[in-house]
Structures are given as structure tokens and as C-alpha cells.
Amino acid sequence: MPQLNPKPWFMILFFSWVIFLTIIPTKIINHIQPNDPTQVDAKEHKNDTWNWPW
Structure with a gap:
């Protein structure tokens, strides 16, 4: 039964x-983002509340 042989466990765990x-x-760091994010002023986007008359 190979799962009871503890000898390769450390090397498998280490290499993983x-x-x-x-x-x-x-690989994740080298991923190229298609669009670079830009900062947007908070004054340009005015969030109006929605009117729900019911």
C-alpha cells in the first residue's frame, strides 16, 4: 500500500x-492587464438618489 509509505511525503509536500x-x-504577476485603471475625480460623478414615489 503506497499511501502508508511516509518516505516521499515530505518531498511531495515540499515540491508542491x-x-x-x-x-x-x-505567472500571475506577469499577466498583462488590457486596460490600465485611471483615477476619476469624485466631483465628476454625482450620485443622485432615485425617486420612488409609492
Whole structure:
């Protein structure tokens, strides 16, 4: 029964964390966003309340 052999557990756990902590974040950071966000003045957008006459 291979699941009862604890010898490879540490290496499997270690290499999986190496992948999760080094390779995957670099792929996410290198992702190019199609539109760069720009700041918008709060004065330009006036939020009017809706009139619900009922």
C-alpha cells in the first residue's frame, strides 16, 4: 500500500509548495492587464438618489 509509505511525503509536500510559492505567483504577476485603471475625480460623478414615489 503506497499511501502508508511516509518516505516521499515530505518531498511531495515540499515540491508542491515550491511550485505554489514561486512559479504560480510569477505567472500571475506577469499577466498583462488590457486596460490600465485611471483615477476619476469624485466631483465628476454625482450620485443622485432615485425617486420612488409609492
